[in-house]
Amino acid sequence: MSVPAVRHLTVDAESAHQRLDNFLLRELKGVPKPLIYRIIRSGEVRVNKARARADTRLHPGDDVRLPPVRVPQRSPEAAPAVPARTFPVLYEDEVLLAVDKPAGVAVHGGSGVAFGVIEQLRRAHPQAPLLELVHRLDRETSGVLLIAKKRSALKALQDQFRQRSTGKTYLALVRGVWPAGRKVIDVPLHKYLLPDGERRVRVTDARDPQGQRSISLVRVLGTVQPPPDAPPDAPPMSLLAVTIKTGRTHQIRVHLAHCGHPIAGDDKYGDFEWNRWLSRSGLRRMFLHAWRLSIRHPVRGEELSLQAPLPPELAQWGEVQRFL
The missing domain is CATH 3.30.2350.10 (Pseudouridine synthase)
Structure with a gap:
């Protein structure tokens, strides 16, 4: 282990415009993420001698003061091998x-x-x-x-x-029949950590200083009936296209659960008894898919629309493909 000491890092052009937490996660490789967020919250990390938040944006020439933190020194033999992998x-x-x-x-x-x-x-x-x-x-x-x-x-x-100028639309299968008139969810969210450092998010209100405004737009694509082998009390389901205007952690999952329609297979915010039945019926993952994304090309400036097809394990379940 390296000897801990106060360190000062100067933000260069390559690191500029990053969030402070992302900058530290790269600079302090091997340091547990909960510890990084703890030293930020405690004010031990300073940017230009001032306290800073995890989402503070850094600029070229900024001085970032780090408190004494032990950074594990791992030998090449001890480091896990990263397999080369390509994706579609x-x-x-x-x-x-x-x-x-x-x-x-x-x-x-x-x-x-x-x-x-x-x-x-x-x-x-x-x-x-x-x-x-x-x-x-x-x-x-x-x-x-x-x-x-x-x-x-x-x-x-x-x-x-x-700047929220992208268009991000997800497909989500939720429990119950979504009300046709519920098209906008504008409910602030509060992010927090469990004792083990795992992230969680809850709904809050405008009085919460840590709450962040979060907006999701919901469109119903179709109603999915339970499979023939479902228990008699199994609820129908709704296939939704959810466009997020803000990109908060777990935003769609928490918003939909808050409205009484948790996402199928969500092991953090979902209906755990219902999830067990879904798993037995063949749905063994959360039914949330980043379906479409619209951006301006960063060089040429024209609109670029990207779409990822629904994976087979979701498309074949409940015949949802017919609604797309």
């Missing part, structure tokens, strides 16, 4: 790569995950000078995932996400 390509050019992420794969390593999509892609493309995640998807969610191949493209795309 939805779009690719000289600055941008869009892939179809499968469910069950994290987008990056950390929090008990040795590696994710981005590490496997870097291993599969060792000649690429840069591959960086533009945004994130939950481990359990499949669908469109953007990777930047140039720093300028990364910044331009992240600006679009921050």
Whole structure:
């Protein structure tokens, strides 16, 4: 282990415009994520001598003070081998790569995950000078995932996400019949950590200083009846297209559960008894899929519409494909 000491890091052009937490996760590889967030919340991390939040955006020349933190020194033999892996390509050019992420794969390593999509892609493309995640998807969610191949493209795309100028639509199968008149969910969310460091999100109200405004637009695509082998009291289900205007952690999952219509297979915010029946009937993952994403091309400026087909394990369940 390295000897802990106060460190000062200067933000260079390549690291500019990142969130503080993402910057530290890269600089403090091997340090547990809960510890990183704890030292930020406690004020031990300073940016230009001032306290900063996890979502503080860094600028070239910023001075980031780090408290004494032990960074594990791992020998090459001890480091887990990252397998090279490619994923179905939805779009690719000289600055941008869009892939179809499968469910069950994290987008990056950390929090008990040795590696994710981005590490496997870097291993599969060792000649690429840069591959960086533009945004994130939950481990359990499949669908469109953007990777930047140039720093300028990364910044331009992240600006679009921050300014809410992208169009992000997900497919979700939920319990019950969604009310036709419920088209907008505008409910603030509060993010917190469990004692073990795992992230959770709950609904809050406008009086909560930690609450973040969160907006989801809901469109019903169809009603799915339970399979023939379902118990007599099994509820019907609704296939929804949910467009998010804000990109909060677990936003769709928490919003839909809050409305009384949890997502099928959601093991964090769902109906656990219902999930057990769904698993026995063949649905063994969460039914949430990043279906469509619209962006402006970071170089050419034209509208770019990306779509990831519904994976077979979802498309074949309940004959939902007929609604798409």
